[in-house]
Amino acid sequence: MKTYTKNQTNVKGRYTRQKVLVGMTRLPGLLRGFVGPILAATLILAVLAGCGIWDRVGITNPSETTPPTVISTDPENNATDVALNKIITATFSEAMDPSTVTTTTFTLKQGETPVSGAVTYAGIVGTFTPAADLEANTTYTATITTGVRDLAGNAMANDYVWTFTTGAEQQPPGPDTVILGAASDFAILAGSTVTNTGNTIVNGDLGLSPGSAVVGFPPGIVNGTTHINDAEANNAKSSLTSAYNDAAGRAPGAAVSGNIGGQTLTPGVYTSTSSLAISSGDLTLDAQGNAGGVFIFQIPSSLTVTSGRQVILAGDARAGRIFWQVGSSATIGTNATMKGTIMADQSITLETGATLDGRAITRIGAVTLDSNVITKP
Numbered sequence: 345m346k347t348y349t350k351n352q353t354n355v356k357g358r359y360t361r362q363k364v365l366v367g368m369t370r371l372p373g374l375l376r377g378f379v380g381p382i383l384a385a386t387l388i389l390a391v392l393a394g395c396g397i398w399d400r401v402g403i404t405n406p407s408e409t410t411p412p413t414v415i416s417t418d419p420e421n422n423a424t425d426v427a428l429n430k431i432i433t434a435t436f437s438e439a440m441d442p443s444t445v446t447t448t449t450f451t452l453k454q455g456e457t458p459v460s461g462a463v464t465y466a467g468i469v470g471t472f473t474p475a476a477d478l479e480a481n482t483t484y485t486a487t488i489t490t491g492v493r494d495l496a497g498n499a500m501a502n503d504y505v506w507t508f509t510t511g512a513e514q515q516p517p518g519p520d521t522v523i524l525g526a527a528s529d530f531a532i533l534a535g536s537t538v539t540n541t542g543n544t545i546v547n548g549d550l551g552l553s554p555g556s557a558v559v560g561f562p563p564g565i566v567n568g569t570t571h572i573n574d575a576e577a578n579n580a581k582s583s584l585t586s587a588y589n590d591a592a593g594r595a596p597g598a599a600v601s602g603n604i605g606g607q608t609l610t611p612g613v614y615t616s617t618s619s620l621a622i623s624s625g626d627l628t629l630d631a632q633g634n635a636g637g638v639f640i641f642q643i644p645s646s647l648t649v650t651s652g653r654q655v656i657l658a659g660d661a662r663a664g665r666i667f668w669q670v671g672s673s674a675t676i677g678t679n680a681t682m683k684g685t686i687m688a689d690q691s692i693t694l695e696t697g698a699t700l701d702g703r704a705i706t707r708i709g710a711v712t713l714d715s716n717v718i719t720k721p
Contacts, residue, residue: 412494413437414504417486425511428480432472434488434504441493445470449491454484480513518611518638522591522667524685524703525583526576531568531720532713533580533705534692540564540713542696548703548720553577555710564713568720584705588687591640591669600641605653611637611661619645626654629683631661639684644671647686651677651695655684663701664721673709676700685721694718 416435419426432452445465450472452459460475470488478484488504527533531548538552540560549568552558556573571577597613604614606625610632620643631637639661641647647670649655657663666684668674673690676682679697686692686702691709694700694716701719704711 408494408496409498411498411501412440412492413500414488417506419508421506421508423508426478426508428477428510428513430478430510431474432486434470434486436468436470436492436494438494439468440465440470441495441497444491444493446491449489451487451489452484453487454479454482459484478510480510483507483509512633518634519594519597519613519640521638521665522587522640522685524587526579527581527583527587527703527705529568529720530580530705531703531718532711533577533584533703534711535581535706535708537710538713539710542713542715544713544716544718546718548718549576551577551580553581560713581707584687584707587667588669588689588707591667591687592642592671594640594642596642597640608658609639611639613640613642615642617644619643619648621648621650622653622655623648623650626656628656628658629661629666630658631665632659635660635662637661637665639666641668643669646670646672647674647688649676649680649682649698652679653677654681657683662721666702674704 413436414434415437418433419430434450442465445463447461447463450463450470452461452472452474459478462473462475464471464473470492472486485505485507488500490499490501490503493499529549530551531546532538533551533553534555535553536555537557537559538550539557540563542563544560544564546564546566546568549571550558550561550566551571553571553573558570558572561570569576571580594613596615598615600614600616600620601618603621603623604627605622606627608628608630610630611634620641629639637660647668663683664685668684668686670686670688672688674686674688674692676692676694676698678695680695680699682698682700682702684702686700686704688706689708690706691712692704692706693712694704694714696714697716699717701721703720704718
């Protein structure tokens, strides 16, 4: 076999690579069998390296030296009002060696105090799950250290550090709401009569069942529909009975008695053993940021709100989620401001100028009005 080398020339005095290649084609069959696979393997390795396929197929690229990075976190850096049961995650720029993503390399601290938790890794995401809820209104610092490594063994260039602040403590939602059913559209619903004096405004339906006497409209105005002993009124009375019994039958809650004016109460069931009054100060109902918070007052006898007193809503409390179950009768004094649905077994009286953001609904007796504004929630 004749070949040319780098130090040899052909008759024209030039190196001829073509003849070298031609000469290779004349190599013995066994040697040619090794050359082909070697060239093919070299080509495949070059393509994998050039196209970045290593991580996609789970093969470590031996020539890859780019340090991994953290590309996003949850919560984000400087996030506020973070939930107390938050699970913290960090997303990397590439697949990491799972054995390096641990409680040593992924940490959470409150000041200098480590937070206990578990660390897991899947895909390209590291997860820190705190062992218990985080503290309210507290700043935390999360850190991914340079101890984490990618599949090629490359470490991050620097620690990745971010902070976030938790929100306020979530309050228990309180009891389930009372379902009013067909009675929910009514601002006024009575058993015997509805009597009005003056320029009362009723924002919602007015109903009467089984009675038939509705007096004082006009001058009173009903911004809704008046139902007198018809199917709608009868259905509403049936729903009222169910709602009244539901509220009365709830397990007793915090004990209240006498006068609850001047107090601030949070969602829950409040149980009295006799009459209840709001007289020596205003009553504040504070849902503490929980718009779904429910207040239920179980009053076996009478409810009295004296003149000028108010029920004040705070912390996103809603009138539509306040229920006064009254075993006899309720009286809302002159220019008083009342909130919630009053469900009385007997009668309800709103004295001159009193306002009610709620409902005045009775099972048996009358509803008596005098220049009032009643607005269904």
